[in-house]
Amino acid sequence: MMAIVMIACYGVTTFVDMGITQSIVQNKRGNEPSFINTAWTIQIMLGVLICVGLSALAIPVARFYGTPELAAMFPVIGISAIINGFNSTKLYTAQRNLEAKRIALIETGTYSLGLLFIIYLSWLMQSVWALVWGHVISNTLKMAATHLFLHGYRNRVAWDRDAAGQLVKFGRWVMWSSVLTFLSVEGGRLIISALLDMRQLALFTLASTMNIMFWQAIQQLAGRVFFPAYAEVYRNDPKRLPVVMLKARLAITLPGWCLAVFFIFFGTRLMGLLYDERYLGSGAMLELLAVGSLVGCIWGSYTGALLAMGKVATMAALTGIQIVCQVAGMTLGYHYLGAAGIIMGLSAASWIMYCAQAVVMQRNGLWQPRFDLAFMVASGLVMTFAWPRLVSMTVF
Numbered sequence: 001m002m003a004i005v006m007i008a009c010y011g012v013t014t015f016v017d018m019g020i021t022q023s024i025v026q027n028k029r030g031n032e033p034s035f036i037n038t039a040w041t042i043q044i045m046l047g048v049l050i051c052v053g054l055s056a057l058a059i060p061v062a063r064f065y066g067t068p069e070l071a072a073m074f075p076v077i078g079i080s081a082i083i084n085g086f087n088s089t090k091l092y093t094a095q096r097n098l099e100a101k102r103i104a105l106i107e108t109g110t111y112s113l114g115l116l117f118i119i120y121l122s123w124l125m126q127s128v129w130a131l132v133w134g135h136v137i138s139n140t141l142k143m144a145a146t147h148l149f150l151h152g153y154r155n156r157v158a159w160d161r162d163a164a165g166q167l168v169k170f171g172r173w174v175m176w177s178s179v180l181t182f183l184s185v186e187g188g189r190l191i192i193s194a195l196l197d198m199r200q201l202a203l204f205t206l207a208s209t210m211n212i213m214f215w216q217a218i219q220q221l222a223g224r225v226f227f228p229a230y231a232e233v234y235r236n237d238p239k240r241l242p243v244v245m246l247k248a249r250l251a252i253t254l255p256g257w258c259l260a261v262f263f264i265f266f267g268t269r270l271m272g273l274l275y276d277e278r279y280l281g282s283g284a285m286l287e288l289l290a291v292g293s294l295v296g297c298i299w300g301s302y303t304g305a306l307l308a309m310g311k312v313a314t315m316a317a318l319t320g321i322q323i324v325c326q327v328a329g330m331t332l333g334y335h336y337l338g339a340a341g342i343i344m345g346l347s348a349a350s351w352i353m354y355c356a357q358a359v360v361m362q363r364n365g366l367w368q369p370r371f372d373l374a375f376m377v378a379s380g381l382v383m384t385f386a387w388p389r390l391v392s393m394t395v396f
Contacts (some may be wrong), residue, residue: 002131005073007186008061012053013081014182016046019174022307023167024092026231031096036089037158039167044157047085051078069128076132080139087143090150095228099150103224106145114138173312180319188326192342195330200339206275207267207285211293214259218252219303226252227304234308241305246368249301256297257375263290264386285343288390292347294379298372299350299357305366314360321356325349 020043029035058074094103118134147155193201226248233244263270267290268283275282306315326349333345354372361367383390 001067001070001073001128004061004065004070005077005132008057008074009050009054009077009081011182011186012050012057014178015175016049016053017175017178018042018046018167018171019178019312020046020089020167020171021092021095022174022227022312023170024089025096025228026308026310027166027170028235029163029166031093032163033153034158034160035163035166036093036153037156038160038163039092040089040155041157041159042164042167043087043089044082044085047082050081050085051075054078054081073128073132077135080136083136083139083143088146088150088152088155090152090155091146093152094150095224096231098225098228098232100225102150106142106149110138110142110145113141170310170312173316177312177316177319180316180323184319184323184326187323188330188346191327191330195334195342196339200281203279203282203285204343206271206279206282207289210271210282210286211263211289215256215293215297215300218256218297219300222248222252222301222303227307230304230308241308242366242368245302245305245366246371249368249371252301252303253297253375256300257294257378260290260293260297261382263287263293264382264390287386288340288343288347291344291383291386291390292350294382295354295376296350298375298379299354302357302361302366306360306364309364311364314364318356318360322349322353325352325356 020039024030024036024039027035055075055078058071061074062068062071091103091106114134114137117137118130121130121134124130192204196204229244229248230241233241264287267286268280271283271286272280306312306318326346329345329347329349329352330342331345333341333343333348335341337344354376358367358369358372
């Protein structure tokens with residue numbers, strides 16, 4: 001039940017995402033009181049809008065799943081959205097100013113306290129409502145911490161027409177990029193769930209979770225640290241951006257690429273150690289998915305650069321291309337090779353995406369062909385050695 005609520009919350013939030021955080025980090029006016037207070041006002045309005053959207057979904061979703069309790073859970077989770085709307089913009093200016101330590105302490109501390117509340121409420125209430133109210137309490141703790149433990153201007157309701165115009169102009173493309181990302185993730189899951197049986201779907205879920213776990217952590221690092229650093233460099237000395245990117249990309253790409261190589265050669269053994277014989281097929285899926293990760297970590301390491309330059313529309317276009325590649329890859333793969341073809345199609349889509357990413361980066365003066373070529377050649381050698389094993393994986 002909680003998973004259903006959180007997926008709906010994620011979806012509604014995505015469809016009204018105006019990129020307030022990214023705007024404050026990227027915009028030259030990101031430290032001006034009039035700009036950040038206007039951003040805070042818009043953020044509150046979006047929080048209320050999310051709450052209204054979740055409340056409107058409550059009864060239809062409860063009826064669809066035949067679970068009346070969901071109708072009461074949705075509005076309460078909506079309260080959390082309003083609370084999040086009151087998060088201080090000090091949190092975003094801290095990201096802009098690269099105060100990663102303070103941010104990490106606040107997020108880790110409030111998450112830990114929230115988890116303790118959830119554990120206590122679970123023992124006390126013995127129901128799903130412990131998770132619901134625990135979520136509200138966690139968000140309240142974080143909101144309070146952003147106001148009390150960070151330096152910066154105290155927020156107040158304000159409206160600067162020029163600032164609002166810049167926020168909306170930037171935010172509308174962030175919204176489209178977020179929507180396309182949501183469709184890429186959730187739409188892909190819907191297609192896969194429609195094409196695979198329940199057993200194969202379970203195997204795929206295990207394999208894909210293992211394959212992207214490390215990369216998701218890296219992407220969090222890129223969003224929290226590298227993007228603000230890129231934005232700072234681009235504002236002050238744009239010519240230095242490629243040099244800074246090269247160092248950051250090496251830190252991201254090398255461990256991700258090495259892990260993909262490990263999964264390709266030892267994925268079956270790893271999943272055999274972690275799970276019993278019922279889930280052995282997930283190892284073969286992991287090895288095939290890792291083929292896509294070989295090159296995915298190369299083009300994925302450009303994350304944050306376009307956003308730092310304010311090229312949000314270009315980001316949205318790339319996400320759209322990624323969706324097309326994934327859908328085409330999965331559909332064609334399933335047509336010719338069945339379940340194995342879906343996985344192979346996903347991996348092939350990742351290789352094709354590099355071409356689109358390279359073209360876009362070249363046009364923006366950010367493409368680093370020598371760096372990319374080294375990893376591409378190494379990936380080709382890995383594929384050469386692993387090919388006989390990979391082509392034999394046609395049945396799960």
